[in-house]
Amino acid sequence: MSVTRRGFVVGASSATMLAGAAAHAQGKGKYDDGASDTEIKIGNTMPYSGPASAYGVIGKAIDAYFKMVNDKGGINGRKVKFISLDDAYSPPKIVEAARQLVEQEKVLCLFNTLGTPTNTAIHKYMNLKKVPHLFLATGASKWGKPKEFPWTMGWQPDYHTEGVIFAKHILANVKDAKIAVLMQNDDYGKDYYEGFREGLGKDVSKIVKHVTYEVTDPTVDSQIIQLKDSGANAFFNIATPKFAAQAIRKAADIGWKPAHYLNNVSASVAAVMKPAGYDNGQDIITAAYLKDPTDKQWDGADDMKAWREWMAKYNPGANMGDGFNVYGYAVAATLEKTLEQCGNELTRANLMKQAANLKKLVVPLLLPGITVNTSPTDFYPIQSMRLQRFKGETWELFGDVMSNESA
Amino acid sequence: MEQLIQQVASGLANGAIYACVALALVMIFVSTDHINFAQGEMAMFSTYISWQLIQWGLDYWIAFFAAVAISFVAGVLIERIVLRPLHTAPVLSIIVVFIGLLAICNSVAGTVWSYLIKEYPTPFPKEVFGFSGLIGAHQLGVVVVTLLVLSLLFVFFRYTPLGLAMRAAAQNPVSARLAGVRVDWMLALGWGLAAAVGAVAGMMVAHIVYLDPNMMAGILLYAFAGALLGGISSPGGAVLGGFMVGVLENLVAYLGNAIEKGFGVYIIGNGEKLTVALIIVITVLTLKPSGLFGRVVVKRV
Numbered sequence: 001m002s003v004t005r006r007g008f009v010v011g012a013s014s015a016t017m018l019a020g021a022a023a024h025a026q027g028k029g030k031y032d033d034g035a036s037d038t039e040i041k042i043g044n045t046m047p048y049s050g051p052a053s054a055y056g057v058i059g060k061a062i063d064a065y066f067k068m069v070n071d072k073g074g075i076n077g078r079k080v081k082f083i084s085l086d087d088a089y090s091p092p093k094i095v096e097a098a099r100q101l102v103e104q105e106k107v108l109c110l111f112n113t114l115g116t117p118t119n120t121a122i123h124k125y126m127n128l129k130k131v132p133h134l135f136l137a138t139g140a141s142k143w144g145k146p147k148e149f150p151w152t153m154g155w156q157p158d159y160h161t162e163g164v165i166f167a168k169h170i171l172a173n174v175k176d177a178k179i180a181v182l183m184q185n186d187d188y189g190k191d192y193y194e195g196f197r198e199g200l201g202k203d204v205s206k207i208v209k210h211v212t213y214e215v216t217d218p219t220v221d222s223q224i225i226q227l228k229d230s231g232a233n234a235f236f237n238i239a240t241p242k243f244a245a246q247a248i249r250k251a252a253d254i255g256w257k258p259a260h261y262l263n264n265v266s267a268s269v270a271a272v273m274k275p276a277g278y279d280n281g282q283d284i285i286t287a288a289y290l291k292d293p294t295d296k297q298w299d300g301a302d303d304m305k306a307w308r309e310w311m312a313k314y315n316p317g318a319n320m321g322d323g324f325n326v327y328g329y330a331v332a333a334t335l336e337k338t339l340e341q342c343g344n345e346l347t348r349a350n351l352m353k354q355a356a357n358l359k360k361l362v363v364p365l366l367l368p369g370i371t372v373n374t375s376p377t378d379f380y381p382i383q384s385m386r387l388q389r390f391k392g393e394t395w396e397l398f399g400d401v402m403s404n405e406s407a
Numbered sequence: 408m409e410q411l412i413q414q415v416a417s418g419l420a421n422g423a424i425y426a427c428v429a430l431a432l433v434m435i436f437v438s439t440d441h442i443n444f445a446q447g448e449m450a451m452f453s454t455y456i457s458w459q460l461i462q463w464g465l466d467y468w469i470a471f472f473a474a475v476a477i478s479f480v481a482g483v484l485i486e487r488i489v490l491r492p493l494h495t496a497p498v499l500s501i502i503v504v505f506i507g508l509l510a511i512c513n514s515v516a517g518t519v520w521s522y523l524i525k526e527y528p529t530p531f532p533k534e535v536f537g538f539s540g541l542i543g544a545h546q547l548g549v550v551v552v553t554l555l556v557l558s559l560l561f562v563f564f565r566y567t568p569l570g571l572a573m574r575a576a577a578q579n580p581v582s583a584r585l586a587g588v589r590v591d592w593m594l595a596l597g598w599g600l601a602a603a604v605g606a607v608a609g610m611m612v613a614h615i616v617y618l619d620p621n622m623m624a625g626i627l628l629y630a631f632a633g634a635l636l637g638g639i640s641s642p643g644g645a646v647l648g649g650f651m652v653g654v655l656e657n658l659v660a661y662l663g664n665a666i667e668k669g670f671g672v673y674i675i676g677n678g679e680k681l682t683v684a685l686i687i688v689i690t691v692l693t694l695k696p697s698g699l700f701g702r703v704v705v706k707r708v
Contacts, residue, residue: 049514054522054619185678211660212677216625218424218616221417222657223677226664229410242524242617253543254413275526275617319521 029344034108040339040346041081042066043101043110045118047089055114057318058137059084061328062112064314065336075339078346083107089114091121098122102131109134109351112155112331116140116187127151132351134338135331135381139265140191144379146356151348153355153379155331157264159188161383162287163195165402166261169285169387170234171203174259178208180232182223182247184239185212192238192263208232213243221250228256237262245276252280262286264385269294269394270321278393287385287402288395290330291365294321295394303364330365334372334381337361369401414657420546421629422653424615427553427608428623428630429637429645430560434604436639437564438577438597441501445508446605447623447630452512453478453606454613454622455520458527467530471610475603482602486595516620527613549611556607557646564642573597628681629653632688638701647700655687656680 034041046059066080074080083105087094094113101107109132113119116138126133127149135155136143139162143154170177181196183189189212197204209230211223220243227235228251235258237247244266251260260283266272267286274294291298298304307329311320318325339346341354358381361372372381384403388395428447435443443449457474461467485508493500531548564570575583576593584590609623616622629652637648663676675683691699 053514053517057522214678214681216628216681217677218612218626218629219421221421222414222660222680225410225413225417226660226677242619242622245524245617246615271523275524319523322521322523 030347030350032108032347032349033106035078035346038078039081040075040078041083041105041107042335043098043105043107044082044084045087045094045097045101045110045113046084047114047118048086050088050090052089052115055089055137055324057322057324058112058114058328058331060318061315061325062332064310064318065329065332068310068314069332069336075336076343087113087115087118089118091117094118095121095125098125102126102129108132108346108348111135111335112137112328114138119143123149123152130348132348132355134351134355135334137327137331140187141195146377146379151352153352153374153381155334155381156327157287157289157382157385158195158380159191159263160195160198161380161403162264162385163192163197164199165287165385165387166236166285167196167199167201168402170236170259170261171200174234177203177206177234178230178232179206179234179236180227180230180258181207181210181236182220182227182239182243183210183212184243185214188265189238196236213239215240217243219250220246223247224250224256225254228254232258234259235261237266239263239266241266241268241271245272248272248276248280248284252277260284264288267388267395268292268323271323273390273393281390284390285387286390286395287387289367289370289382289385290323290326291367292323292395293326294323297394297396307365326365330363333365334358334361334363337363367397411661414661415654416542416546418654418657419550419650420542420615420653421657422633422650423546423549423553424608424612424626424649425629425633425652426646426649427549427556427611428605428626429634429649430553430556430642431601431605431608432630432634433639433642433645434560434601435597436634437642438573438600439594440577441498441505442631442639443601444502444505444627445512446601447627448509448512448516449478449482449602450605450609450612451618451620451623452516452609453481453602454527454609454618455516457606457610458525458613458618459520461528467528471530474610475606478602478606479599482599483595485602486598490594490598491591513620520620522620524617524619527610527618529614545614549615552607552611553646553649556604557642560604560642569596629656629684632684635698636688636691638698640697640702641700644698644700648698652684652688656684659683 028037044059046056047053048056063082063084066082069075070079083101085097087097098110101110110126111134114137119136119138130151133152135153139156139159141158141160143152183193200206209227209232211226213220213223224247237244239247244262262284264287267288269292273281291304311318311325315325338355342350356374356376358372358374363372367386370384374381384401386397386401387399388397431446432442435441453474456477457470460470460473489504493504529545531544564574572588573593573596576588576590580590612626633649633652634645636651637644659675659680660677663674667673
């Protein structure tokens with residue numbers, strides 16, 4: 001019985017292959033599922049509902065970006081069909097959504113699926129199915145392993161790299177550093193912390209106090225009191241926007257003035273520095289790779305002007321101060337250029353090959369001096385950041401582009 | 408020693424937040440005999456309304472009282488429109504409605520006002536309230552407001568005929584109706600009051616934790632703990648319970664640090680704050696099911 005069934009499957013699939021070959025001969029390009037002469041299907045999942053729904057903005061921005069691309073004639077003449085499903089930031093739900101996108105919608109790739117726990121849940125599935133799992137919206141360091149997972153690639157600088165950058169800066173600039181660390185108690189926080197420890201190397205004992213908070217904690221006031229009590233003169237703040245703002249304000253309230261390093265996750269002026277109080281946030285240092293839409297210094301930049309026009313035309317009603325709209329725009333532009341580079345060979349294998357062959361690609365809204373670089377062994381598209389210091393009401397860039405390209 | 412004092416002060420300040428929300432939970436319970444899971448989200452929504460009014464240029468206190476009034480009306484309407492038809496439905500259906508309300512309030516607020524955190528102003532000037540240095544001006548203000556709301560509620564339930572009627576309607580609807588109390592309206596009024604108290608809590612909390620649609624999620628957990636610890640049927644107990652939970656969680660972290668420093672081993676700390684608080688609640692409830700200050704309800708059958 002099983003022999004017959006296998007025979008049927010083989011027969012059926014070879015028939016499809018023949019049909020496929022025939023189609024290839026007629027069309028103007030080579031295609032896998034999800035691509036044709038007229039259309040490219042791209043799948044995505046986002047938490048449009050649930051506790052992380054703030055990130056849903058990114059999905060809407062990407063959708064709006066591809067509307068603009070289609071209005072301009074598409075990518076190499078092909079219209080983009082962007083299918084974005086709700087995963088509620090829930091691992092079981094994203095598995096269901098990914099299967100729907102791959103097996104029913106037959107998309108060419110999954111793009112910018114959001115979240116570390118969610119992407120972890122489909123990591124193996126995507127690689128088993130050999131469907132590109134591209135430019136993920138998470139900064140975990142585990143997405144750049146081409147040997148084990150040749151179909152998965154991140155996008156933004158990973159938390160680990162950023163931790164290393166901060167550690168190096170502290171060692172070089174803070175005399176007799178005694179370091180205090182506030183950390184969100186989950187994978188995101190630990191990724192940063194491990195990078196930071198690695199960056200400190202033999203000086204890891206300079207961390208005099210390490211405290212954690214849970215996302216259910218109403219405030220981090222108690223933690224900041226503990227950190228101040230340790231007598232630390234440098235502070236690495238690994239917190240999401242709300243808690244980061246609380247930490248900045250509380251430190252100022254109780255008169256603790258360490259050299260303050262803030263993770264990029266919370267580098268927004270509108271969502272962190274303003275609520276924390278501009279006075280309380282002076283001289284804080286953070287690392288960034290994207291332009292902050294609320295930072296006045298970019299008002300004259302061409303890409304920021306183009307972004308504002310696009311916001312008004314394609315994403316009306318979205319918040320101009322929300323950095324996620326910048327993020328969605330920049331990551332969608334990266335995919336657009338990658339697909340352009342694929343030419344008429346829109347196969348999954350070629351898409352991965354091109355994604356791993358981006359050389360000094362200039363993407364709009366990345367900070368000056370930062371480009372996208374990948375190779376068959378380097379699956380970390382953006383690995384550079386620039387340090388910036390808070391002065392008045394904006395961030396001031398200083399120093400060179402910092403990177404950890406070896407990672 | 409300085410750290411201990413600061414931790415206790417900060418614990419009291421957090422406790423005031425829990426106490427405020429716990430008070431709203433108690434309000435609903437006393438007047439309707441239900442626990443409203445959507446209480447936190449309703450309070451958050453009221454806070455957004457007041458924020459919007461302030462954005463439109465109204466004075467803080469005008470916006471404050473307007474938001475309280477709007478919340479009161481909204482609370483009454485929710486009872487009349489949503490819960491009235493479920494009058495005789497089993498408790499489980501009502502809980503589902505509460506959870507639905509929670510989700511609706513959260514998503515609507517997110518859609519209308521976005522998920523970006525917003526600063527919320529404080530009405531307590533630093534010169535008047537910030538004398539101690541240990542506890543922030545706003546935190547002290549919250550403690551005062553909580554105690555004020557508590558005493559108002561106490562007077563209302565204890566000394567006014569309406570308050571008495573409301574308690575009667577919640578505890579024994581059948582007899583209350585026989586005695587001439589309009590039970591339906593009492594329930595609606597209870598909802599209105601709870602929504603109003605919730606609004607006050609939300610507006611006090613928002614300056615501390617910042618305004619965003621999810622600001623109440625964590626707080627509601629602690630408020631539940633506070634309310635249950637003090638006794639869900641006693642407003643005074645709930646307030647005290649809230650303060651106790653606030654101080655306890657900070658002391659857990661402080662003790663954890665002290666142990667780590669003294670013996671070099673990590674036993675408890677920041678990660679276990681909520682766990683320890685909840686263990687204490689469970690212990691209290693096991694020994695004294697109605698809470699520390701709750702009255703034991705005896706129903707004659």
